[in-house]
Amino acid sequence: MIEDKNQNKTDLAALGEFGLIDHLTKNFTIKQTSTIKGIGDDAAVLEFNKGQIVVTTDMLVEGVHFDLSYMPLKHLGYKAIVVNLSDVYAMNAQATQVTVSIAVSNRFPLEALEELYAGIETAASLYNIDVVGGDTTSSTTGLIISVTAIGTVDSENAVYRSGAKPNDLLVVSGDLGAAYMGLQVLEREKEVFKVNPNNQPDLDGYTYIIERQLKPEARKDIIELLKDLEVKPTSMIDISDGLSSEIMHLCKHSNIGCDLYEDKIPLDPQVISTCEEFNIDSTTVALNGGEDYELLFTVSQEDFPNIKANPNFTVIGFMKDEASGMHLITRAETSIPLKAQGWNALNN
C-alpha cells in the first residue's frame, strides 16, 4: 500500500471561495467600537464619530517580497499586517481595521492558509485591530497578499511628510539595518541547505536580526510615547525602503535639506558583528537596507528636552534649507551627498 503523505492536507477547491473565507476568519473577533459590520456583506461598515481617517495599502508578492523557503507562513501573515500598520502609525494615527486579499495557487493546502491567517490574527490581536474584509482567489503561480489598513487621527494631530522646517531635529526610533542583515543570514543558510540538506543551521548568534526580518513590529508604542511626551513631530515617515530614501522623501516633500551624521546612526551590536562577518559596511546597510519599520521624524528644537534622554529615540541629524542639499556627514567629517539606493521592488 502506498502511504498517503498528504493525508492532513485539504484541497482549497473543496471548500469553495465562500466556505474558505468563512473558515479562515471564523475565529476573528471585533475589537473596535468603530467596526459596525466586519466580514460577511458586500462591504464592511465603519463608524467614526470624529476626526480623520487614514488609508494605506501594500502588496506582498512571493519571490519578490518574501521567500517561503525560510519565511514561515504564520510569520508572513503577521508581517503583511505589520508593514501596513507601520504606514498608519507614520501618520501619527491609530490603526483600527484592515482588509486582507490573497491570491494562492493550488499548491497551497488549506492548512497553509490556516497558518497564514493565524499570523494575521496574532497581529490583529496584538495591535488591537479588526480584520473587516478581504478577497480570496486563485493565482496561476505564487502567493500574493494585499492588505489595506485604516486608522483614525484627530484632525489636528495628523503628521505628514511635508511639515519639516530648517533647524528641526531628525530623529529615528529603535535601530537600523537589522532586518537586512537577517535576510543576508537567511539567504546564506538557504544556499548551504541547497548543497547539504542535512546541515542544521546554527543561528544562535543572529536571533535579533533574524527576528527583525521574519517578525518585524510596527512602532505603535512610539506614537503613544510621543503623545505622552506631548511631542508632535513636524513630519514623519516609516522606514521601509532604507533610511536614505526616507530622509530624501521628508526633504523633498518639505522642500528642505538635511545633514545626517554617520556616527549617530543607531546600530545593534549584532548588526555590526554580522556586517563585519559579511564584509559589508554597516552604514550602507542602515542607509539602504530597508524593512526596519522604524519611525523617522522631525521635531522642532524646543522639543529636544522631551526626547533627549529617551532610549527609544536617537537624534541623527538636523534639517537645513533646501539650497544646502541633503548630505551624510561621515565619521571622517567629510560631507557627501545622500543617495537613495534603497530597495526597489521594480528592479528585483
Next chain:
Amino acid sequence: MIEDKNQNKTDLAALGEFGLIDHLTKNFTIKQTSTIKGIGDDAAVLEFNKGQIVVTTDMLVEGVHFDLSYMPLKHLGYKAIVVNLSDVYAMNAQATQVTVSIAVSNRFPLEALEELYAGIETAASLYNIDVVGGDTTSSTTGLIISVTAIGTVDSENAVYRSGAKPNDLLVVSGDLGAAYMGLQVLEREKEVFKVNPNNQPDLDGYTYIIERQLKPEARKDIIELLKDLEVKPTSMIDISDGLSSEIMHLCKHSNIGCDLYEDKIPLDPQVISTCEEFNIDSTTVALNGGEDYELLFTVSQEDFPNIKANPNFTVIGFMKDEASGMHLITRAETSIPLKAQGWNALNN
C-alpha cells in the same frame, strides 16, 4: 541595421517605484471634499463629517479573472474599479475613494501601465471618486490588480444582506447573463484566431454582450433612483457570481426562503439569440454566469407601487419563510431547488 520594434516602449525599472507612481497618477485630480490628502504620503487622509464608512476590496488576477489576449488594458483598469464600486453601491452607499495596488512582470512596458491607469482614471472620473493611494510592485509572472473602495452612507440608510423578510419582493436591476455570453463569444474568437490569425472576427451581432463583459458598469444610477423613489430595500447584494448564488446569500443571511420565477428573469434579446447559437440554456446562464454587476434587492410589498412601472427594475420572485427553502419555479410551473453553481475563482 536591425529595426528596433520596441522604440516606443519604456522599461519600468528605468523609472523606479516612486517615479512610476508619480508618473501614472500625475493626471489624477481630487473630486471629493472628503479627500484631505490623496497619493503621496504614508497614507491617504479622509474626513467624513457624518454617517458611516463602507470598505470593500477585490483582487483581479491575470489568467484567472481576465485574459489580456482580448481584454484591452484600458478596459481592465476600468473594470477593476467598477467591480469594487458595485460592492459599495450594494450597501446603498455612495463611493468616494479607491486605492489601487498592482503587481506587474517586466514584460509590461510603461505604456501598458499608462493604458491601465487611463482606464482607472476614466472610471474614477465617471463615478466621481478619488484614487487616493496604492502600491506598485513587480510580479514573477502576470498582472495582479487589487482595489479597495471606500464609500459613505447615512447610518440609517445602509442596506445589508440580512434584512429581507418573508413576503418581500425580490427585484433585480437591468438584465442578466450578458457578460457571460460575451465571454463565450470572445473565447470562441480567440480559438479561431489561434487557427487563423488573418481571420477578422465579425462581432457586429454581439456588441451588447461583449461590452457587458469588457466594460461593465456599476449601478450608481440605481442607488440614486431608489433614493428618488424613496424606496429603501430591506436587503441588497450585487450580482458578481450569478443570480442563483446571490439569492442564496440573501436568504442565508436573512434566514428566509425564496421562490424565483424563471419566466420573470430579465434577458436581453442578444443573450437569448447567442444562447441559442451556443446551444446553452439562457436560464442557466442567468443563474450561474456572473459578472453582471446588477443589483439584486428585496423590498416590502408596500413599496411595489413605487417600482412596478419602472423599466430599470424587474420583480423576479418573492421571499418565503426559511422552512419553505429556495426554489426556482420553472416555465412549466415545477418547483426545483436553487443551486449555486456560480463562478468560483478557486475552481478555475
